[in-house]
Amino acid sequence: MSEITRPTVLVVDDERINRTLLAELLQDECRVVLAKDGASALQRIAQEKITLILLDAMMPDMDGYEVLRRLMTNETTRDIGVIFVTGQADEEDEERGLRLGAVDYITKPIRPLLVRARVRNHLKLALQREELEQLTLRDELTGITNRRGFDQAFDLACRNAVKAGEALGLAMIDVDHFKLYNDHYGHAAGDATLRRVAAVLAGAGQRSSDIIARYGGEEFALVTQRAADLPALLERARTCLEDMEIAHAASPTADWVTISCGGVIAAAAHLKQPDKLLQEADGALYEAKRQGRNRTVIRDMPVAVLVSHADRA
Ligand SMILES: [Mg+2]
The missing domain is CATH 3.30.70.270 (Reverse transcriptase/Diguanylate cyclase domain)
Known part of the structure; x- marks a missing residue:
C-alpha cells in the first residue's frame, strides 16, 4: 500500500516514551503521526485526513476529554474514531471517554498485542464505513460522483x-x-x-x-x-x-x-x-x-x- 492510501493513525500523548512505543507498535498497520498535546493534535486533525486517533486522557493544558469534546462538536471531525488511552485502570475515566463518544479505550501500561489488535479492528471498521459512504455518493451508471x-x-x-x-x-x-x-x-x-x-x-x-x-x-x-x-x-x-x-x-x-x-x-x-x-x-x-x-x-x-x-x- 502506498503512503497515500494507508490509513493514518494519530497518537496523542504528552509523554514521549508513550508516543514512541505506540508508533513502533503500529507502524506496520498504518501510517503513524504524533502530537504531544491537545492543541497540536487538533491542528494536525484540521490539516490532514486522520482515520483513527489514540488519545491520552491525561495531558497538561488541554486534556483528552476536552480534545474529544471538541472533535465531537465539529461536524468534520466527529466521525473520526477515537480510542481513549487512560492512565490507571480507572473505570470512571473509561466510562467518561466512551460517553463522550470514544469508540474504545486502552489502559496503561500498554499491552502491545492488545493495542495492535484493537487498532486493527477499528481501522478495518473505519475503512468499511468509508467504502460504504463512498458508494452512496457515486453515480451507478457513470461511476463518477452523484x-x-x-x-x-x-x-x-x-x-x-x-x-x-x-x-x-x-x-x-x-x-x-x-x-x-x-x-x-x-x-x-x-x-x-x-x-x-x-x-x-x-x-x-x-x-x-x-x-x-x-x-x-x-x-x-x-x-x-x-x-x-x-x-x-x-x-x-x-x-x-x-x-x-x-x-x-x-x-x-x-x-x-x-x-x-x-x-x-x-x-x-x-x-x-x-x-x-x-x-x-x-x-x-x-x-x-x-x-x-x-x-x-x-x-x-x-x-x-x-x-x-x-x-x-
Ligand atoms: Mg499523559
Missing part, C-alpha cells in the same frame, strides 16, 4: 475557498438534444453515451481536487479551484467530445453528440451562497443553449478580485 456527493463536495469546496479567500469555478454541462438521441438510438445507447461524456469530463479535470459529477439525467456539474482555467477546461472537454464523433443523426446542432457548458467564475465573496452560484451557472448554460448549443458561456462574479488570483497562480 448529485448527493456533488452537493457535499461543492459545499465543502465553497467553505474552503471562502476561508482561503480564493476563487472557484463552477460549471453546469448538458448533453445537447439528449432526448432526441435516446428516441433515435434507444436508452442503452443513451446510457453508453452518458458514460463516455462522464469519462471525457473526468479526463478534462486537471487536479484531484476538481469535482466532476452527474447532476441528474444528462446534466453534469464541474467545480475547479483553478477558477481562471475554467473556460479552457470546458472548451477542452467540449472539443474532446466533438472529436470522438459519436454519431447523433437526430441532432439539429451537429452530426455528433455535443455538449453545452455554462460556467461561472466566482470570487470568495460570492461563495457564501452556493445555491446562488448554481443558479448563475444554470443561467450561463441556458445562454449557451440559446446561442445555438455546442458552446461554452462563462459568467464572472466579479472579475476584479479574480484577476489578482489569476496573477498569483
Whole structure:
C-alpha cells in the first residue's frame, strides 16, 4: 500500500516514551503521526485526513476529554474514531471517554498485542464505513460522483475557498438534444453515451481536487479551484467530445453528440451562497443553449478580485 492510501493513525500523548512505543507498535498497520498535546493534535486533525486517533486522557493544558469534546462538536471531525488511552485502570475515566463518544479505550501500561489488535479492528471498521459512504455518493451508471456527493463536495469546496479567500469555478454541462438521441438510438445507447461524456469530463479535470459529477439525467456539474482555467477546461472537454464523433443523426446542432457548458467564475465573496452560484451557472448554460448549443458561456462574479488570483497562480 502506498503512503497515500494507508490509513493514518494519530497518537496523542504528552509523554514521549508513550508516543514512541505506540508508533513502533503500529507502524506496520498504518501510517503513524504524533502530537504531544491537545492543541497540536487538533491542528494536525484540521490539516490532514486522520482515520483513527489514540488519545491520552491525561495531558497538561488541554486534556483528552476536552480534545474529544471538541472533535465531537465539529461536524468534520466527529466521525473520526477515537480510542481513549487512560492512565490507571480507572473505570470512571473509561466510562467518561466512551460517553463522550470514544469508540474504545486502552489502559496503561500498554499491552502491545492488545493495542495492535484493537487498532486493527477499528481501522478495518473505519475503512468499511468509508467504502460504504463512498458508494452512496457515486453515480451507478457513470461511476463518477452523484448529485448527493456533488452537493457535499461543492459545499465543502465553497467553505474552503471562502476561508482561503480564493476563487472557484463552477460549471453546469448538458448533453445537447439528449432526448432526441435516446428516441433515435434507444436508452442503452443513451446510457453508453452518458458514460463516455462522464469519462471525457473526468479526463478534462486537471487536479484531484476538481469535482466532476452527474447532476441528474444528462446534466453534469464541474467545480475547479483553478477558477481562471475554467473556460479552457470546458472548451477542452467540449472539443474532446466533438472529436470522438459519436454519431447523433437526430441532432439539429451537429452530426455528433455535443455538449453545452455554462460556467461561472466566482470570487470568495460570492461563495457564501452556493445555491446562488448554481443558479448563475444554470443561467450561463441556458445562454449557451440559446446561442445555438455546442458552446461554452462563462459568467464572472466579479472579475476584479479574480484577476489578482489569476496573477498569483
Ligand atoms: Mg499523559
